[in-house]
Amino acid sequence: MSDKKDIFYLDKIFPNADKIFSEDFKSAKEIMPNAIIVLDTNVLLVPFDTTEKNVIDIKSIYLKYKKEGRLFIPARVAREFANNRANRIGDIFLQIRQLKDNLNSGNFKINKYPILENNADYKEISKEFDSIQRSIKESRKRFDNLESHIQNWTWNDSVSIAYKEVFTKDIIVEVSKSQEELEKDLSFRIDYKVAPGYKDSKKPDDGIGDLLIWQTILEIAKAKNKDLIFVTNDQKNDWFYKQDKIGLYPKYELFDEFRRFTNGKSIAIINFIGLGIINAKGF
Numbered sequence: 001m002s003d004k005k006d007i008f009y010l011d012k013i014f015p016n017a018d019k020i021f022s023e024d025f026k027s028a029k030e031i032m033p034n035a036i037i038v039l040d041t042n043v044l045l046v047p048f049d050t051t052e053k054n055v056i057d058i059k060s061i062y063l064k065y066k067k068e069g070r071l072f073i074p075a076r077v078a079r080e081f082a083n084n085r086a087n088r089i090g091d092i093f094l095q096i097r098q099l100k101d102n103l104n105s106g107n108f109k110i111n112k113y114p115i116l117e118n119n120a121d122y123k124e125i126s127k128e129f130d131s132i133q134r135s136i137k138e139s140r141k142r143f144d145n146l147e148s149h150i151q152n153w154t155w156n157d158s159v160s161i162a163y164k165e166v167f168t169k170d171i172i173v174e175v176s177k178s179q180e181e182l183e184k185d186l187s188f189r190i191d192y193k194v195a196p197g198y199k200d201s202k203k204p205d206d207g208i209g210d211l212l213i214w215q216t217i218l219e220i221a222k223a224k225n226k227d228l229i230f231v232t233n234d235q236k237n238d239w240f241y242k243q244d245k246i247g248l249y250p251k252y253e254l255f256d257e258f259r260r261f262t263n264g265k266s267i268a269i270i271n272f273i274g275l276g277i278i279n280a281k282g283f
Contacts, residue, residue, distance in 0.1 A: 009192040013253055016260065025255050028268035031227035035268070037065045038217050039073050040232035041080040043272045047159045048088045059162040061275070066171060070226075073167060074216035075174040076209055089157070093150045100143035103136050175216045186211050195239050195251045210239075214254075218261045227266045228258075231275045239269070 006012070014020065028035075047055045065071035110129045116122040155164075175182070186208055188194065196210040221228040240250055250269045258267040 006188075006192070009188075012188070013192070013194055014256060016256075019256075019259070023256070023259055024266075025259075026227065026266040026268070028229055028270045031266055031268060032229065035070065035227040035229045036220055036224055037071050037275070038220060038228060038230050039071075039077065040213065040230065040234065041077045041084065042233045043231050044073075044077065044081045044163070045084060045088050046233065046272050047162070048085075048092065052158050055158050055162055059166060062166045066166060071166075072171045072173050072220050074213045074220075075172055076212040076216065078167065078172050080209060085160070089150065089153060093147065096143060096146050096150065100140055100147075103140060103143075173216055173220055175212055176219055177215055182208065182211060182215065185215070195254055217267070218258060221258065221262045221265055221267070225262075225265070227268075228262075229275075230267060230269045231272060232269065233271050 047058055050058075062071055110126055113122065153160075155161075177185075189196070189211065190207070196207075196214045217228060217230055239254065254269075255267060259265065
């Protein structure tokens with residue numbers, strides 16, 4: 001990104017060397033009773049792969065946190081949801097069509113063998129094949145109905161209806177930094193491989209999405225003066241230390257930057273399942 005090399009970049013990433021060994025970063029369980037809950041885009045897409053009952057349960061959990069004044073999403077998350085929702089629905093639609101097409105992959109007809117017409121087994125087989133053909137015909141009609149049902153979704157699918165009540169204007173937060181400030185920040189992170197954003201630098205937006213979400217997280221926690229739990233199902237390559245493709249734990253610079261920006265608050269990064277477990281146990 002930038003042409004000039006900064007040989008003192010570590011001083012900028014970790015400006016408070018005296019805090020590195022002394023800071024105490026709390027777990028999600030420890031901070032959950034009062035922490036702010038911020039959701040990532042991939043978490044908002046989870047309910048499209050679950051049952052309508054689970055959608056209702058998820059909505060109730062979100063409404064609980066919202067009522068307590070603890071649930072927020074970055075504006076970037078809302079925009080990414082709008083951008084990716086159609087793709088997720090399109091995947092479901094395609095799978096339905098493929099299932100319907102697969103019904104024709106086998107030969108469910110039996111040839112006529114007059115010489116066997118009085119054979120008991122032949123008679124039963126003929127009946128069974130007739131039943132299979134009728135079932136296939138009926139199933140294709142039902143698949144057609146399913147396709148029409150999905151095609152009629154505008155923003156009235158069960159997930160979007162649930163979110164309409166949950167994600168109102170008051171909990172969708174725009175980042176306050178200017179585009180110029182954000183671009184400068186992203187440039188430094190890409191040059192020196194600082195989380196977040198640098199791993200997505202080849203994307204059309206140069207990876208600004210994760211940085212926008214991160215900067216919004218920082219601003220929410222500082223404004224509310226509270227610890228924060230970020231819920232994401234993506235073990236992002238530039239957010240986590242990884243070994244053998246397994247995410248071990250979030251990178252230290254994220255914790256350190258959060259601590260400095262929020263005057264000592266803690267952040268925990270958990271997945272969607274983790275949020276459900278914590279909620280169920282009443283933590």
